[in-house]
Amino acid sequence: MMKSPLFSQPHRPFFLLGILNAVLFMLLFRLAYIGALGIDAKLLHAYSMFFLVFTNFFYGFTYTTFPRFCATAPIDSRRYLRVWVLQVLATLSFLAALWLPFAFYATVLFVATSLAYTLRIFLGIYRRASASREDPYWIIVAYGMGALANLLFLLAEIPCTHCRTGIFFEYAVSVGFYLYLIFLPTVVAFRMVPLFSRVMEYRKSPWLLQAVIGLLLLHLLVGGYAPRWLFGVDMILAGVLGWEILRIELPFPNRDPMLWGLHLAIFWLPLGFFLGALSELAGAWFSVPMLRLPLHLLALGFLTTILVAFGARVTLGHGGASLRSGRGSSLLFASTQLVLLGRLILSLAVGSGAFFLFFDLSVALWIALFLFWSVLYGRILLFGARGREE
Template sequence: MGSNRLRYFFSQPHQPFFLLGVINAIVIMALFLLAYRGIIATDALRLHGYGMIFVVFGNFFYGFTYTTFPRFSARPPVEIRRTLRVWLLSFLASVSLYVSLLLPEAFYVATIFTALSFALTLRNFSSIYTEAPEPKGDQYWIIVALGMGAVANLLYLLAAIPCQGCRTGVFASWAVGVGVWLYLIFLPMVIAFRMVPFFSGVMDYAKSRAFYGIIFVLLFSRLIVGAFDPRGVFLVDLLLAFWLGREIWRASLPFPNPDPLLWSLHLALFWLPLGFFVGALSEFFEAWFGVASLRLEIHLLALGFLTTILVAFGTRVTLGHGGKPLRVGPWGVALFWLTQIVLLGRFVLSLAAAQGHFFPWFDISAMLWIVLWVAWVALYGRVLIFGR
């Protein structure tokens, strides 16, 4: 029985990646809370940034892309032995990151394992892309986004290498910028604009031909503008809010919708233009009036869009592939609303910090995140691991 259950758990790519992502989501935030409080001695910001980008969201991304990329390409699923190699590398990267809390040099090992997982994935997907029939624009931009993730990981490695007279801070800044905007936000955006209209039954929607290209250029532009004159970043974000809002309006999604699995996906998509718009306002007041927002623009999108769509997609995929009906009960609906409460907690933290009241709002915000993923495991963990 044990071997059969283990065989089932590794039979679909999303299962081991999702479980690893959820565990890391809880552990990374708990460690970040302790590190920021000074209870454990480590680079708290690097732990939070690298941990969230690569060992938390990165594993979710692998789970989704190894499930959807072959389907987008009308090709057979990736052989399970190939996905397990990537999962093993991601698992070793996670362990190495935790070891680096005691042995800082282990951080280099974590980045190397992450680099290898990107390399194998890009090779697997490039092979599928070559054989896929036209059109394959979505697949192209997924590969580009994964490539940007690989670049961000390399920049984190360069930033960590001690070098006399080197400006490693530049590497660190670009590692966060590329990792967040061109990987963390851009990759799920590509998947969302393909899957959300499909799940919603909007079959006549066709994205603007240059949609992803313009989004990528604007996201890259905000990095360049931020490097030379941060006061102008809010203008780029306003353009992003307009362009994304225009595309969502064109999609004519059936919202409001009685199905929680659908309206939660719609809500996540709406947070893209809203997050960029509110983020632009916070950037304007920070750059021109010195009102610090604790990177509110990133967290609005990472929680409003990314976390909301991960919870909704993750629930849908877990139920569907686990042989359960695509329905959620009252507790599932409460879980979707909890994602918005987590976002609200982070928003309040930024407002409170601007007034000089960082604690206890930081602790509350971190604990809400942990409660969210513990609740998800309690509701859907058994289906994820064992199926129906």
């Protein structure tokens, strides 16, 4: 197994597992939502997306880039493959939990072990770092928040007659989403997007990441105790992030699809918080149902778009193919926006007779996105390639 091209670089097995899980668990979510599976649809959707889809993409990218951030040697394949095996076991046990609910505890254990082992590896690299430690430090913090969210999901599922386990679930979603799924790629984006765009004179504001994580913590606090004022926190976040992005002076618009895909993603970071604030305002003050639209604006507009763009660049760059992308990449990044549009329409259709039609459309667009990604880059991911994308 170690000699196979698939396992020769850390991004390859993790990206492959992430793509497979993105398709599989969205299909299962559709079945759970209509009651065809004996598992809570909210748990299936949240946990699988957090730890069996996005976490695999995070591993694939950070196991490649974290040593570079610290100016140390690459991570030995035996170490990242142990984490990959743990993630495969987590996937299989989560599938078993669809019929054997107690198997979910095994899933949480496998994910907790993979996160703990990753933190151990990264802390060792961090201590030996000969370059700036700021971004590696915040990546480690973000993975720690992911580990905390994993624990909260476990607490939410432990049977307890007198416990308010719903609170554990809500905090698991909030901590896992904002302090892990959004914060970690934010750290990476403000380092890599200017670098890929060749904006070499840009220097990140020294207070930026501290301000972002502080405001995200405030988001969790206000969301729990004063949700009617949550929109104000997100408006401030949108302003802080938008101002910092303007400082970068990205070369946008850009003819290179790989670059405008990255630019589109980072622009969605403040835009997602801004539009999310408007939907929070509508929900809290005017009782307009939004079906967790603020989370999905960021999850699809920023998170999915930047992972697809980073994933495409890493797959091409480390697979021996040219980084000169073509029409396929343009369509791929446009497809991420179609997925977002489908999810926006779904929120607007809440309570209408067409809800399940748009629900199925949203699911289909998500699945089509990852199938299209596989068609474009699957061969390079599996075997490596030479040449130019057509």
